[in-house]
Amino acid sequence: MQATQSGGCVCGKVRYSISGMPLRVTICHCTWCQRRTGTAFGVEVVFDKAQIKFESDAVSVYRHISDESGRWLDQHFCNTCGSNIGLTLEVVPNIHSISVGSLDDQDWAELDGLKRSHVYVRNVRQWSDVPDDVEQYERHFRK
Template identity: 40%
Template sequence: MTLVVQGGCLCGRVRFKASGPPMRTLACHCTFCQKVTGTSFYAESLYQRSAVEFNEGELKQFDHTSDVSGKKVHVHFCPNCGTTIGLTFERWPDIRAISRGCLDDPDAVEIGSHIWTRSAQTGVALPHGVDCFDTARATLDGRAMEPTRHAAPVMARGEGSS
Protein backbone atom coordinates (compact mmCIF):
# COMPACT_ATOMS: atom_id res chain seq x y z
CA MET A 1 0.00 0.00 0.00
CA THR A 2 1.35 3.43 -0.97
CA LEU A 3 1.70 6.00 1.79
CA VAL A 4 -0.41 9.09 1.09
CA VAL A 5 -0.31 12.03 3.47
CA GLN A 6 -2.56 15.05 3.34
CA GLY A 7 -2.43 18.42 4.96
CA GLY A 8 -2.95 22.12 4.62
CA CYS A 9 -2.67 25.56 6.09
CA LEU A 10 -4.22 26.95 9.26
CA CYS A 11 -7.24 28.49 7.52
CA GLY A 12 -7.82 25.50 5.21
CA ARG A 13 -7.67 27.36 1.87
CA VAL A 14 -4.53 25.51 0.79
CA ARG A 15 -4.67 21.72 0.86
CA PHE A 16 -2.18 19.19 -0.50
CA LYS A 17 -1.63 15.47 -0.93
CA ALA A 18 1.79 13.79 -1.08
CA SER A 19 1.99 10.28 -2.50
CA GLY A 20 4.65 7.80 -1.45
CA PRO A 21 7.09 7.97 1.41
CA PRO A 22 9.20 11.12 1.65
CA MET A 23 12.81 10.94 0.49
CA ARG A 24 13.67 12.01 4.03
CA THR A 25 12.23 14.02 6.90
CA LEU A 26 14.55 16.22 8.88
CA ALA A 27 14.66 19.02 11.41
CA CYS A 28 16.73 22.02 10.33
CA HIS A 29 18.12 24.34 13.00
CA CYS A 30 19.69 26.94 10.66
CA THR A 31 18.92 30.60 11.32
CA PHE A 32 16.94 30.85 8.04
CA CYS A 33 14.60 28.06 9.15
CA GLN A 34 14.26 29.67 12.58
CA LYS A 35 13.15 32.91 10.89
CA VAL A 36 10.83 31.19 8.39
CA THR A 37 9.00 29.39 11.19
CA GLY A 38 9.35 31.96 13.95
CA THR A 39 10.50 29.17 16.27
CA SER A 40 13.47 26.94 17.10
CA PHE A 41 13.63 24.76 13.97
CA TYR A 42 11.81 23.69 10.80
CA ALA A 43 10.69 20.09 10.36
CA GLU A 44 10.28 19.20 6.69
CA SER A 45 9.61 16.16 4.54
CA LEU A 46 11.33 16.11 1.16
CA TYR A 47 9.42 14.74 -1.85
CA GLN A 48 9.87 14.65 -5.58
CA ARG A 49 7.85 17.65 -6.83
CA SER A 50 5.70 15.31 -8.93
CA ALA A 51 4.58 13.44 -5.77
CA VAL A 52 2.85 16.53 -4.30
CA GLU A 53 -0.52 17.79 -5.54
CA PHE A 54 -2.27 20.99 -4.41
CA ASN A 55 -5.92 22.01 -4.53
CA GLU A 56 -6.91 25.28 -6.14
CA GLY A 57 -5.83 27.23 -3.06
CA GLU A 58 -3.39 29.98 -3.97
CA LEU A 59 0.19 29.94 -2.70
CA LYS A 60 2.39 33.01 -2.45
CA GLN A 61 6.17 32.80 -2.71
CA PHE A 62 9.05 34.59 -1.03
CA ASP A 63 12.53 34.14 -2.53
CA HIS A 64 15.55 34.05 -0.23
CA THR A 65 19.19 33.74 -1.32
CA SER A 66 21.07 31.20 0.81
CA ASP A 67 24.18 32.70 2.40
CA VAL A 68 25.86 29.28 2.12
CA SER A 69 25.12 28.16 -1.45
CA GLY A 70 24.20 31.52 -3.02
CA LYS A 71 21.14 29.76 -4.54
CA LYS A 72 17.49 30.74 -4.07
CA VAL A 73 15.26 29.04 -1.53
CA HIS A 74 11.59 29.64 -2.33
CA VAL A 75 9.23 29.84 0.68
CA HIS A 76 5.63 28.92 -0.23
CA PHE A 77 2.89 30.17 2.08
CA CYS A 78 -0.85 30.76 2.28
CA PRO A 79 -1.58 34.44 1.49
CA ASN A 80 -4.61 34.37 3.80
CA CYS A 81 -3.23 32.93 7.06
CA GLY A 82 0.54 33.06 6.40
CA THR A 83 1.20 29.37 7.07
CA THR A 84 4.50 28.18 5.56
CA ILE A 85 3.41 25.18 3.49
CA GLY A 86 6.89 24.32 2.28
CA LEU A 87 10.00 25.17 0.32
CA THR A 88 11.41 24.62 -3.14
CA PHE A 89 15.03 25.09 -4.11
CA GLU A 90 16.94 26.51 -7.07
CA ARG A 91 19.70 24.04 -6.22
CA TRP A 92 17.33 21.01 -6.35
CA PRO A 93 14.55 21.92 -8.81
CA ASP A 94 12.83 18.51 -8.65
CA ILE A 95 12.47 18.55 -4.83
CA ARG A 96 9.67 20.02 -2.71
CA ALA A 97 9.87 20.29 1.07
CA ILE A 98 6.54 20.06 2.89
CA SER A 99 6.24 21.50 6.40
CA ARG A 100 5.71 18.56 8.76
CA GLY A 101 3.48 20.71 10.97
CA CYS A 102 1.06 21.16 8.03
CA LEU A 103 0.37 17.43 7.76
CA ASP A 104 -3.01 16.31 9.06
CA ASP A 105 -1.03 13.62 10.92
CA PRO A 106 2.52 14.92 11.46
CA ASP A 107 3.48 11.62 13.11
CA ALA A 108 2.90 9.81 9.79
CA VAL A 109 6.49 10.78 8.89
CA GLU A 110 9.42 10.31 11.25
CA ILE A 111 12.28 12.78 11.63
CA GLY A 112 15.39 10.90 10.53
CA SER A 113 18.03 13.57 11.06
CA HIS A 114 18.76 17.01 12.50
CA ILE A 115 20.87 19.45 10.48
CA TRP A 116 22.62 22.73 11.27
CA THR A 117 22.69 21.77 14.94
CA ARG A 118 25.51 24.25 15.56
CA SER A 119 22.79 26.94 15.23
CA ALA A 120 20.29 25.16 17.48
CA GLN A 121 18.79 27.41 20.14
CA THR A 122 19.14 27.05 23.89
CA GLY A 123 16.54 24.72 25.34
CA VAL A 124 16.54 22.41 22.29
CA ALA A 125 17.34 18.78 23.04
CA LEU A 126 18.90 16.71 20.28
CA PRO A 127 17.54 13.14 20.36
CA HIS A 128 19.49 9.96 20.91
CA GLY A 129 20.02 7.50 18.07
CA VAL A 130 19.26 10.03 15.29
CA ASP A 131 21.81 11.42 12.83
CA CYS A 132 22.79 14.97 13.84
CA PHE A 133 24.91 17.19 11.60
CA ASP A 134 26.72 20.37 12.71
CA THR A 135 25.91 21.88 9.31
CA ALA A 136 24.32 20.28 6.22
CA ARG A 137 24.12 16.56 5.41
CA ALA A 138 26.49 17.12 2.48
CA THR A 139 29.02 19.66 1.25
CA LEU A 140 28.18 21.95 -1.67
CA ASP A 141 30.00 19.54 -4.01
CA GLY A 142 27.89 16.61 -2.77
CA ARG A 143 30.24 14.83 -0.37
CA ALA A 144 28.36 13.29 2.57
CA MET A 145 29.14 14.74 6.00
CA GLU A 146 29.74 12.51 9.00
CA PRO A 147 26.81 12.55 11.46
CA THR A 148 26.95 12.41 15.24
CA ARG A 149 24.62 9.98 17.03
CA HIS A 150 24.09 10.67 20.71
CA ALA A 151 23.75 7.78 23.19
CA ALA A 152 21.25 9.85 25.18
CA PRO A 153 19.38 13.13 24.51
CA VAL A 154 21.76 16.11 24.59
CA MET A 155 21.00 19.78 25.06
CA ALA A 156 22.06 21.73 21.96
CA ARG A 157 23.73 24.45 24.04
CA GLY A 158 25.27 24.42 27.46
CA GLU A 159 26.61 21.60 29.57
CA GLY A 160 26.80 18.28 27.72
CA SER A 161 26.18 19.79 24.29
CA SER A 162 27.97 18.68 21.15
Protein backbone atom coordinates in the same frame (compact mmCIF):
# COMPACT_ATOMS: atom_id res chain seq x y z
CA MET B 1 -0.58 7.10 -8.14
CA GLN B 2 -3.29 7.38 -5.56
CA ALA B 3 -3.12 10.10 -2.94
CA THR B 4 -1.87 8.75 0.35
CA GLN B 5 -1.86 11.93 2.38
CA SER B 6 -3.29 15.42 2.42
CA GLY B 7 -2.64 18.64 4.21
CA GLY B 8 -2.98 22.39 4.17
CA CYS B 9 -2.85 25.66 6.04
CA VAL B 10 -4.78 26.84 9.10
CA CYS B 11 -7.39 28.86 7.15
CA GLY B 12 -8.07 26.04 4.69
CA LYS B 13 -7.36 27.95 1.45
CA VAL B 14 -4.22 25.92 0.76
CA ARG B 15 -4.88 22.23 0.30
CA TYR B 16 -2.54 19.66 -1.18
CA SER B 17 -2.43 15.94 -1.73
CA ILE B 18 0.58 13.65 -1.70
CA SER B 19 1.11 10.43 -3.63
CA GLY B 20 3.48 7.82 -2.35
CA MET B 21 6.01 7.80 0.42
CA PRO B 22 8.35 10.56 1.56
CA LEU B 23 12.09 10.25 0.94
CA ARG B 24 13.30 11.48 4.34
CA VAL B 25 12.77 14.01 7.09
CA THR B 26 15.10 16.94 7.61
CA ILE B 27 15.11 18.86 10.86
CA CYS B 28 16.86 22.15 10.23
CA HIS B 29 18.18 24.32 13.04
CA CYS B 30 19.57 27.11 10.85
CA THR B 31 18.81 30.70 11.81
CA TRP B 32 16.78 31.16 8.60
CA CYS B 33 14.47 28.26 9.54
CA GLN B 34 14.20 29.66 13.06
CA ARG B 35 12.95 32.95 11.61
CA ARG B 36 10.68 31.53 8.90
CA THR B 37 8.96 29.20 11.37
CA GLY B 38 9.10 31.56 14.32
CA THR B 39 10.43 28.76 16.49
CA ALA B 40 13.57 26.72 17.17
CA PHE B 41 13.79 24.58 14.00
CA GLY B 42 11.98 23.55 10.84
CA VAL B 43 10.78 19.98 10.31
CA GLU B 44 10.51 19.23 6.60
CA VAL B 45 9.17 16.03 5.07
CA VAL B 46 10.97 15.61 1.77
CA PHE B 47 9.21 14.46 -1.43
CA ASP B 48 9.82 14.37 -5.13
CA LYS B 49 8.07 17.40 -6.69
CA ALA B 50 5.84 15.14 -8.79
CA GLN B 51 4.35 13.59 -5.64
CA ILE B 52 2.69 16.81 -4.50
CA LYS B 53 -0.41 18.34 -6.02
CA PHE B 54 -1.77 21.70 -4.88
CA GLU B 55 -5.53 22.02 -5.12
CA SER B 56 -5.74 25.83 -5.27
CA ASP B 57 -3.62 28.81 -6.23
CA ALA B 58 -3.56 30.19 -2.68
CA VAL B 59 0.13 29.38 -2.26
CA SER B 60 2.54 32.30 -2.43
CA VAL B 61 6.28 32.03 -2.72
CA TYR B 62 8.95 34.09 -1.07
CA ARG B 63 12.39 33.67 -2.62
CA HIS B 64 15.32 33.96 -0.25
CA ILE B 65 18.92 34.04 -1.42
CA SER B 66 21.22 32.22 0.97
CA ASP B 67 23.99 34.48 2.22
CA GLU B 68 26.12 31.39 2.59
CA SER B 69 25.68 29.59 -0.74
CA GLY B 70 24.24 32.40 -2.91
CA ARG B 71 21.52 29.98 -4.07
CA TRP B 72 17.77 30.53 -3.79
CA LEU B 73 15.34 28.86 -1.41
CA ASP B 74 11.62 29.29 -2.09
CA GLN B 75 9.41 29.43 0.95
CA HIS B 76 5.81 28.43 0.19
CA PHE B 77 3.09 29.92 2.36
CA CYS B 78 -0.64 30.59 2.35
CA ASN B 79 -1.36 34.04 0.93
CA THR B 80 -4.24 34.49 3.37
CA CYS B 81 -3.16 33.08 6.75
CA GLY B 82 0.62 32.91 6.22
CA SER B 83 1.05 29.29 7.30
CA ASN B 84 4.32 27.65 6.28
CA ILE B 85 3.62 24.97 3.69
CA GLY B 86 7.06 23.92 2.56
CA LEU B 87 10.21 24.67 0.61
CA THR B 88 11.86 24.22 -2.75
CA LEU B 89 15.60 24.74 -3.14
CA GLU B 90 17.76 25.59 -6.13
CA VAL B 91 20.33 23.01 -5.08
CA VAL B 92 17.83 20.10 -5.36
CA PRO B 93 15.41 21.11 -8.15
CA ASN B 94 13.36 17.88 -8.10
CA ILE B 95 12.57 18.06 -4.40
CA HIS B 96 9.65 19.69 -2.62
CA SER B 97 9.55 19.57 1.15
CA ILE B 98 6.37 19.86 3.17
CA SER B 99 6.34 21.44 6.63
CA VAL B 100 5.41 18.53 8.87
CA GLY B 101 2.79 20.47 10.84
CA SER B 102 0.72 21.09 7.70
CA LEU B 103 -0.02 17.37 7.22
CA ASP B 104 -3.56 16.34 8.15
CA ASP B 105 -2.47 13.06 9.69
CA GLN B 106 -0.03 13.94 12.43
CA ASP B 107 0.30 10.25 13.28
CA TRP B 108 1.32 9.20 9.77
CA ALA B 109 3.10 5.97 10.68
CA GLU B 110 5.38 6.08 7.62
CA LEU B 111 7.24 9.01 9.15
CA ASP B 112 8.49 6.86 12.01
CA GLY B 113 10.64 4.59 9.87
CA LEU B 114 12.17 7.35 7.78
CA LYS B 115 15.73 8.55 7.78
CA ARG B 116 15.79 11.67 9.93
CA SER B 117 18.66 14.12 9.79
CA HIS B 118 19.29 17.09 12.03
CA VAL B 119 21.14 19.75 10.05
CA TYR B 120 22.78 23.03 11.03
CA VAL B 121 23.17 21.81 14.59
CA ARG B 122 25.79 24.55 15.00
CA ASN B 123 22.79 26.90 15.35
CA VAL B 124 20.80 24.86 17.87
CA ARG B 125 19.29 27.14 20.49
CA GLN B 126 20.59 26.65 23.98
CA TRP B 127 17.13 25.66 25.21
CA SER B 128 16.40 23.32 22.28
CA ASP B 129 17.74 19.84 22.97
CA VAL B 130 18.94 17.50 20.23
CA PRO B 131 19.30 13.88 21.41
CA ASP B 132 22.84 12.49 21.18
CA ASP B 133 21.81 9.39 19.25
CA VAL B 134 20.31 11.11 16.16
CA GLU B 135 22.04 11.75 12.86
CA GLN B 136 23.40 15.27 12.98
CA TYR B 137 25.40 17.58 10.81
CA GLU B 138 27.24 20.76 11.72
CA ARG B 139 25.89 22.31 8.49
CA HIS B 140 24.06 20.49 5.70
CA PHE B 141 24.80 16.95 4.54
CA ARG B 142 24.86 18.31 1.00
CA LYS B 143 27.97 20.19 -0.07
